Amino acid sequence: MKNNNNEKAIILIPSLEPDRKLIAYVNELRKHGLTDVIIVDDGSGEEYQHIFRELNDNGCVVLRHPENYGKGCALKTGFKYIQENYSRPACVVTVDSDGQHAVKDVLQVFEMSKKNPNALSLGVRDFTTAGVPFKSLLGNRVVSLVFALFYGRYLSDTQTGLRAFGIQMTGRMLEVRGERFEYEMKMLIACVNAGITIETTPIQVIYVNSNEGTHFKPVHDSIRIIGTIISDFFRFSVSSLVSAAVDLGIAWFLLDAFRAAFKTEYLRILMATSVARVISICVNYMLNRNFVFQKKTSGTRSLVRYLMLCVVIIILSSTGVYVLKRSFGINEKAGKIICDSLLYLLSYRMQQKWVFEETSQ
Secondary structure: OOEOOOOEEEEEEEEOOOOOHHHHHHHHHHHOOOOEEEEEEEOOOHHHHHHHHHHHHOOOEEEEEOOOOOHHHHHHHHHHHHHHHEOOOEEEEEOOOOOOOOHHHHHHHHHHHHHOOOOEEEEEEOOOOOOOOHHHHHHHHHHHHHHHHHHOOOOOOOOOOOEEEEHHHHHHHHHOOOOOOHHHHHHHHHHHHOOOOEEEEEEOOOOHHHHOOOOOOHHHHHHHHHHHHHHHHHHHHHHHHHHHHHHHHHHHHHHHHOOOOOOOHHHHHHHHHHHHHHHHHHHHHHHHHHHHOOOOOOHHHHHHHHHHHHHHHHHHHHHHHHHHHHHHOOOHHHHHHHHHHHHHHHHHHHHHHHHOOOOOO
């Protein structure tokens, strides 16, 4: 049955082995007008089914996994159901089932998402307040810093489960890879890479019974999440190393081979650099498009942008090698290593943010 109400909040709660506090929490949501509640039972087992039956009897939609597939899978199951059973306009609000999100904060994030449904709205916790477990504080701080280092955006709470976005974005969220806790990090990465606005609003920190109800393991899962961030950059590094080996090998050979053909030193350096880069472009472009960024963007658009970036990098590299040799007496081969190393991060950020950027939908 299709739902056509305007400005509707669809509350999505992935749940694993809940207690009766979830029932009380859902009742509180409903008292505040948040009546569209979808619960995904992520393989909790038969001993928990009486709780899900009561939630279903209270008007919630309950979806069930036969076994534990992970939080990412549970969220995707909910997104798919919403995509198939609700029509626009509406906002999807994901909420954790362990009681950490106050209803007033859920309403606050929903109101923010209504104003900008094409953005990803986050409710971020203040971990500097008293009573926050040290492992949770440390895990969140480390992950936030690593995320900022590799993606250029500092988010004080990358692991918040309180998120909201317009229903039209469910298709994009379904395309994000990931099955467990790392899925939420990949959602942030996908939004940053696609140029989707990420908005934040502060929410209170609630730990019920010292956070015993959570299935998140601060140290183990934070390491997995950091691994997710680094793995994306690692693929870029592998692609760059392969391309650099091709580029440097050919350039070094041509720097000597072109001595007889070009009497002007700068022209010889420019031609050697250009030929080497042209040969390595095909390898690097294909690796970055299909292996690193894995984008479904227009091949023509990304190729044109990539070639434009390559021209800029070639000019900067050639000029840098020439200046280093003329001004500092640095060998041109060593100079190329220095220049290309300095241009490496520039190239990565430009490819991440511009060349392979997806047009947000």
